[in-house]
Amino acid sequence: MPETSNPRHPGRLVGLARRxxxxxxxxxxxxxxxxxxxxxxxxxxxAISRAxxxxxxxxxxxxxxxxxxxxxLVVGKTGIPRTGFFRQAxxxxxxxxxxxxxxxxxxxxxxxxAAVACYGSRESGKD
Numbered sequence: 016m017p018e019t020s021n022p023r024h025p026g027r028l029v030g031l032a033r034r035x036x037x038x039x040x041x042x043x044x045x046x047x048x049x050x051x052x053x054x055x056x057x058x059x060x061x062a063i064s065r066a067x068x069x070x071x072x073x074x075x076x077x078x079x080x081x082x083x084x085x086x087x088l089v090v091g092k093t094g095i096p097r098t099g100f101f102r103q104a105x106x107x108x109x110x111x112x113x114x115x116x117x118x119x120x121x122x123x124x125x126x127x128x129a130a131v132a133c134y135g136s137r138e139s140g141k142d
Contacts (some may be wrong), residue, residue, distance in 0.1 A: 045087070048091070048097065067097070071141050078107045078109050087126040
């Protein structure tokens with residue numbers, strides 16, 4: 016079976032991931048990578064890695080569309096996204112700082128607030 020016809024292929028899960036994170040934005044707080052993987056029905060081994068691939072696709076799509084990074088709603092146990100979030104943002108020219116520390120936290124908090132404001136208001140209007 017070709018990768019792209021596989022329903023568990025990262026590219027096929029992007030729409031579901033976007034819907035899951037938009038709902039999360041409506042709640043106004045981030046979730047852990049493990050929770051995100053579970054919501055996408057990704058199973059170990061490799062669930063977190065596959066979740067990261069999906070998040071990187073979302074980052075690229077949001078960046079190219081000029082939107083806040085919906086992926087900022089997924090964090091590690093430290094309360095900020097893992098290095099892949101910052102690495103992808105740097106690759107796209109959206110962020111120029113390190114993967115951790117105060118500069119990374121400011122960038123993350125700014126993206127998180129913008130995503131909650133943008134996507135959260137859309138979700139709250141659906142009730």
